[in-house]
Amino acid sequence: MPTVVRVQPNSCGLPCVPTTLEILDAGSTRVTGGCPACREEAAAFRDAGLPSPREAGGDALSEKIGAAAAILQEARAPFIYGLGRSATVVARRAAALAAILGGAVDIEGADVAGADLLALQSFGLPGATFGEIRNRADLLLLWRCDPRATHPRLFERPSRTPCARMEARVVVIVPAGTAAPPAGAGDDLAAGGAAHRATDLVLPACSGSDLGIALSLRALVNDISPVGESIGGVPLAVLRQAAERLRRARYAAILWDPAATAGVGGDAVALSLALLARDLNRHTRCVARPLGAGGNVAGAMAALAAACGYPRAVSFASGTPLYGPGEHDAARMIGEGRADALVLVGARSRGERPESDRPGRRDRGRARVIAIGPRLPRGFDEADVFIKTAVPGISAPGSAGRADGLHVALPAGLPPAGPAEETVLEMITLQVQALRRSSHAQDPERPDR
Amino acid sequence: MLRIRNGRIVDPANGRRGEVGDICVGDGKVVDSLPASAPVVQARGLVVMPGAIDLHTHVAGPAVGAARLLCPEDGGRNLPTLSETGRLYARMGYTTIMEAAVAPVAARSAHADLDAIPIVDKGLYILMGNNAIALGFIRDARLDGLREYVAWLLDATRGFAVKAANPGGVEGWKCGAVGSGGAPGPKATALAHGPGLDDEVAGVTPRRIMAALASAISGLGLPHPLHLHMNGLGLPGNAALSLQTMEALKQSPVHFTHLQFHSYGGRTPKGLRSRAADLAGWINSHPAATVDVGQVVFGPAVTISADAPAQYRLHRATGRKWFNLDLEAETGCGIVPHVYRESHLVSAVQWAIGLEIFLLVDDPWRVFLSTDHPNGGAFTNYPAIIRLLMDRRFRAGVLARVHAGARDRTILAGIDREYTLDEIAIVTRAGPARALGLANKGHLGPGADADIVLYNPSDDIEAMFAMPVMVIKDGVVVGREGEIVEETRGRTLHAAPPRAAGRARDIFEKGIREEIEAYTTVAFEDYPVPEGALRRAEAVPARPRD
Incomplete structure (x- = not known):
């Protein structure tokens, strides 16, 4: 008999339709429901159950914990990285360990949301949770994203709510030359089916023109007319139409993919979108929301901030938490070889920049690696210690933060193949503390690192 | 076991006003007596008080989390980390705190935050004044259903x-309703201005919402009455609406929170003046009402409120960055960093109004110390506020140097009252405990939680209250001379309202499931806080009334 369980793979970070995982008799799996990202994550569960490529540090958990603690005790610049696919509590444990070690900690995926975080910290953001957008928005501006197909739950209005019969109009910004969603007058809108909802206005934007378009829209909603007949490939008349619809909406929602604000100039785009939404509130209600970096990046950032005051890239090397995106992040600590010990917690990658993008790696020798998670990070089989853990949302319970800041429960439908990540971090922390005490007792003059 | 010997005991709930005596502690409680062999803490010359209680603070949940993301520049001044929050409170002798605004859908994460705050006991207040499901019950006049919903939700x-x-104002801001209080000008400004007491929003009025909730709470016998943040927060002239609201609710016990922000006369910010005397007068003549002040402290603050339209107004008035979160048809949230300046008219008048309320409410059992942390300033300023209350000359000195509006537009300069130590113990301990229905707190009688603070009496009142000689939580010494020496785990206090039983309960929950799945994107199964999530929970029993 196949085992069928409801799972919540910690993957898309959005309200997602339920995902079901079937473990078939032959040990293979079948995944139904969910969005593509969640299905892919759930399907990878089979990999998680396979033997790891390499497991050093002894077999028993306690031996591995001891080996990990010994590495960290000797480390001068330890770096904890990952956490973006872990339960929220893991980030708290990671912050506690980093504080004890005098190391640094960062979240995998946080760099993707870096521009949006900068915009938030600069000007704020008028936002809303996804349920509120679903139930109230009468205009959606989808900026280089269209979650209607992958996440219909974001837009299906339950019949009980007062706005159930009011369909939202949709304006999309798409790359020029791509096949746009069906544009038209929205004559079939009342039929329901959010995923099939028509698009009312399409703005085909040339590559690299997002900033110009965002600034122009902001100018137009503030009654300032941009110069020229088109901006970034979008005719000014169409931009005027979009701006007018935003102003006339009762409750507009601007959603964008984090990729739209990543890369060169992404900061300015994020700032412009935040300010566009802010300015629209002088005329009507408007909320804005990036769709987030996926996984539990939002929850981990909030947990890190609650634990040490800052949401990412925090160093405890000076004894007090210091905030340093660009300094205490993976690109620097791993990519430039500044860390001499890595604790990779639920990480999917090494978090490095591409070789060509690195300012120069300092050859300080290979960092020792402690990998904790359901599987080793991709392309990485050199862990000194690998502790296989249960999978959050599949075989380990917990909670995770969605992109809108709400926390949801992660169920554990299947028995765990190992301890939870938070348990492992707690055990390592206790072991490091024990080593410190022992070391101090033997040599009271030796300073703690 | 611990005997605190020969201290000057200030325990107003038990009529002790500084007489010398012993307090005996056993198994985390105050007990009648101990064996002679019990360990002794010599307290000769020291003031002994119950642990202090902050019944209105903002320290946990997604709103505070968002504030940390928004304001890294705060550096922990107003937004300390969770562990620092517990340590800072305990260091000052505070042993119980209440997170004052949590959306139901966010309760799980708020509890996770509270769980990470060490030492102090804590609880949270659930926001219901703009909850679409609650408003539906009220709109349909299904008040029995509302009562059951309140019980289910808690x-x-x-x-x-x-x-x-x-109440009603946040829903109005979200759905675009314009109230009679609406000011001329751009549509959104009018939206943010909010409804009057009898303006209809989503088929109900603020008056009906407040009355229905107060009645449901009373019927359930919850330990604390409706905790009400009135409409019109921060608006010049809002005192009139506040008085109307208070008069509308005079038949019910209600706690009016951060009253300072609701006590304004005038019509514009430049015309702001105090009407604290009118509101204090009303409180003085209505013994069922309690208030906390929401005292403003000069310096940087971070304003965090479920009153999202008020936060939008503040953003528009100051130009500072603004975060908003409309939350799953349950409530709103707004965050704006702010600075209260001595030289600024509005800040100075707000500062003076808070002190007026403290000094004009006759009965200290019904007015409590709060800054509405971090809205009026950080809770770490409590010792400085205590000094302002106890030292008239110091108060006059500050009043003389701040903006002249604080002298011209308030009557603070003419108030000579100085709080006694006994009154300080009431407004920070005994009074909040009584208002919260916490029989084991706020006093040092047998059976009380052994939350005890020893102070070294000093002319420097601020230093005295900032750095107790000793802080004891549940019988364990956790603080000495301003240092935390032991990090214990506090309790989570929660209500235990009576619920319908059997088939009626099943039918009700089926209906609620449909409502929640309609309004939120969180699965019904994930909505309640699961059993076992609170590691040290304590239910505070209800006392149902007919």
Whole structure:
């Protein structure tokens, strides 16, 4: 008999339709429901159950914990990285360990949301949770994203709510030359089916023109007319139409993919979108929301901030938490070889920049690696210690933060193949503390690192 | 076991006003007596008080989390980390705190935050004044259903009390309704201005919402009455609406929170003046009402409120960055960093109004110390506020140097009252405990939680209250001379409202499931706080009334 369980793979970070995982008799799996990202994550569960490529540090958990603690005790610049696919509590444990070690900690995926975080910290953001957008928005501006197909739950209005019969109009910004969603007058809108909802206005934007378009829209909603007949490939008349619809909406929602604000100039785009939404509130209600970096990046950032005051890239090397995106992040600590010990917690990658993008790696020798998670990070089989853990949302319970800041429960439908990540971090922390005490007792003059 | 010997005991709930005596502690409680061999703490010359209680603070949940993301520049001044929050409170002798505004859907994460705050006991208030499901019950006049919903919601969220913030006003801001209080000008400014007491929003009025919630709470016998953040927060002239609201609710016990922000006369910010005397007069003549002040402290603050339209107004008035979160048809949230300046008219008048309320409410059992942390300033300023209350000359000195509006537009300069030590113990301990229905707190009689603070009496009142000689939590010495020496785990206090039983309960929950799945994107199964999520929970029993 196949085992069928409801799972919540910690993957898309959005309200997602339920995902079901079937473990078939032959040990293979079948995944139904969910969005593509969640299905892919759930399907990878089979990999998680396979033997790891390499497991050093002894077999028993306690031996591995001891080996990990010994590495960290000797480390001068330890770096904890990952956490973006872990339960929220893991980030708290990671912050506690980093504080004890005098190391640094960062979240995998946080760099993707870096521009949006900068915009938030600069000007704020008028936002809303996804349920509120679903139930109230009468205009959606989808900026280089269209979650209607992958996440219909974001837009299906339950019949009980007062706005159930009011369909939202949709304006999309798409790359020029791509096949746009069906544009038209929205004559079939009342039929329901959010995923099939028509698009009312399409703005085909040339590559690299997002900033110009965002600034122009902001100018137009503030009654300032941009110069020229088109901006970034979008005719000014169409931009005027979009701006007018935003102003006339009762409750507009601007959603964008984090990729739209990543890369060169992404900061300015994020700032412009935040300010566009802010300015629209002088005329009507408007909320804005990036769709987030996926996984539990939002929850981990909030947990890190609650634990040490800052949401990412925090160093405890000076004894007090210091905030340093660009300094205490993976690109620097791993990519430039500044860390001499890595604790990779639920990480999917090494978090490095591409070789060509690195300012120069300092050859300080290979960092020792402690990998904790359901599987080793991709392309990485050199862990000194690998502790296989249960999978959050599949075989380990917990909670995770969605992109809108709400926390949801992660169920554990299947028995765990190992301890939870938070348990492992707690055990390592206790072991490091024990080593410190022992070391101090033997040599009271030796300073703690 | 511990005998605190020969201290000057200030325990107003038990009529002790500084007489010398012993306090005996056994098994985390105050007990009648101990064996002669019990360990002794010599307290000769020291003042002994119960642990202090902050019944209105903002320290946990997604709103505070968002504030940390928004304001890294705060550096922990107003937004300390969770562990620092517990340590800072305990260091000052505070042993119980209440997170004052949590959306039901966010209760799980708020409890996770509270769990990470060490030492102090804590609880949270659940926001219901703009909850679409609650408004539906009120709109349909199904008040029995509302009462059951309030009970279900508090039970599901492990909440301690019911909070209403700008009832109806936040829903109006979200759905675009314009109230009679609406000012001329751009549409959104009018939206943000909010409804009057009898303006209809989503088929109900603020008056009906408040009355229905107060009645449901009373019927359930919850330990704390409706915790009400009235409409019109921060608006010049809002005192008139506040008085109307208070008069409308005079038949019910209600706690009016951060009253300072609701006590303004004048018509514009430049014309702001105090009407604290009118509101204090009303409180003085209505013994069922309690208030906390929401005292403003000069310096940087971070304003965090479920009253999202009020926060939008503040953003528009100051130009500072603004975060908003409309939350799953349950409530709103707004965050704006702010600075209260001595040289600024509005700040100075706000500062003076808070002190007026403290000094004009005759009965200290019904006025409590709060800064509405971090809205009026950080809770770490409590010792400085205590000095302002106890030292008239110091107060006059500050009044003389701040903006002249504080002298011209308030009557603070003419108030000579100085709080006694006994009164300080009431407004920070005995009074909040009574208002919260916490029989084991706020006093040092047998059976009380052994939350005890020893102070070294000093002319420097601020230093005295900032750095107790010793802080004891549940019988364990956790603080000495301003240092935390032991980090214990506090309790989570929650209400235990009576619920319908059997088939009636099943039918009700089926209906609630449909409503929640309609309004939120969180699965019904994930909505309640699960059993076992609170590691040290304590239910505070209800006392149902007919």
